[in-house]
Amino acid sequence: MEKLLAILEDMKPGVDFKKEKKLIEDGILDSFDIVEIIAAIDDEFDVEIPVMEVQPEIFNDVEKLYALIERLMEE
């Protein structure tokens, strides 16, 4: 989780990613950010996030995004 938070905070300094639950809906992250996050996750966790998982419900909340990474790592 700490590694993911570091990626996000490096990309968007000043955002409280632990508290914020509407990252997409509130316009904090846009499509370009999502692509950058996916690339960083690929590098850091060696996990490819498939396109079908690029849903606002997942990227709205860092906990849901981390749960997805864990699931993909297990697979």
Add this chain to the structure above:
Amino acid sequence: MSLISLPFMLLVTASCVLYYLAPKQWRWCILLLANVIFYVAASQALIIFLIGSILSVYIGGLAINKQIKLQKATIKSLEKDQKKAYKAMMKKRKQLILIVVLAINIGILCYLKYYGFFAGNLNAINALLHVNVNIAVKKFVLPLGISYYTLMAISYMVDVYRGKYEASPQLGKVALYLSFFPQMTEGPISRFDQLADQLYAGNEFDIIKFKSGLYLILWGLFKKLVIADRAALYVNPVFSGMHGGFTAFLAVALYTLQIYAEFSGAMDIVRGIGYLFGVHMEKNFEQPFFSKSIAEFWRRWHRTLGTWLKDYVFYSISLSKMNMNLNRSVKKHMKGNFGRFILSAFPLFFVWFFNGFWHGASWKYIVYGLYYYLIMMMGLLLAPVFTKIKDTWHLHEQRKGYRLFCILRTVLIVFGGMLIFRAHSLDDALQMLLRIFTMQETDILAHGLTLVDFGILIWGLVLMFIIAGLKERRVNLFALFDQKSLLLRYGIILIIGVSIIVFGIYGHGYQASDFIYGEF
């Protein structure tokens, strides 16, 4: 069959009555029958192309389903090192099915809609190279809604391939999804997981949805007949002549409002008809003229096309292996905004190219799409400069004055796009733009609209923007309207209804003009 023609209204009424009279399990058949009647009346034998699309995605979807089930059953018994190779093999199989089905659907669309464009351009290249080959430039009659239902067919196949949902084993459900008659002429570009179950379910009569549907239809008719068609009386002659100055500028502004009132009005009618059957359809517009940037404008204007391009073009290209490798390489060498500019340039080019080309088979529409591409890219490139200006001049994004400036800037950029979109050719668009700045023409009452017409138009626009303003403040207009006294409600309905009859613009035999987006 136009959305506002008498036969269409009769079809809606008859199918709605029969829908609720039929037993629940047969209601989807009434809808399917209405779809067939509508399509045959509008496009006769060309229904064969729609049937071809339905069958191709139905069979293709089931074929992918079969591969996914086979993969799930087999993979458990494999060793870890065998799993990767097996997954890659199955992925290739699914890809092959997807490519075949997409090639059928995109191939039909390209052949019918773009053959003339490609043939004309190849002939021009041949002439330049002195090659004595001339391809016949044929123009085909397009099956109604082909641009819309092809995108819906693609989204269904890609979603099944990506594993977002399983392909439907019910042919009727797939057929209903691709042929739902209200959305055939102008969209919205619906998604299978949002629409199909609602169409297949056999919905109970819901008085709240039914009333909302009727209000939406009435409001859509008002926007089309009173606002859009009245604005067209000024727009058409000015765009056809050699006008400039304020006269031409007003034509561009009015065309922008015309297309908004007409397209969003059509969507109100379509969504309203959906509600009559208890079906909720996606919004295509969300107060686009309150946008503070072009990116925001396109999130609010023709939303179902924008989200389709984002999901199936932008992410497909951005998350491809090639683009991911580019991403890593760029991030190593370029930090910050310029890196993002470089990375956005490639996928966004395709998004805006397809946006333009989808609208029509001509260079004018491609330039229309690329116009927005250039604006977006310039915005990304100059973002640090804008931030510096804002900091230096202490401009706060939340201040009313600054927000108003951003809205006006966005509207002016949109006017530029609409000028390209409406002009007969790119040359005409450029000439008209030059005349706006070089000619001193201010006469606006000699081009189809009288002072009274302008008064009615302004009244309609004010009403439209008051309602848009309320929606922007998240006011639930249906709930608000229903809370009012019966007298007031019927009074408002009567005023809108009478306005449509008295102030609506009708041509020969009380036939309203066609919808612009119906041509795509």
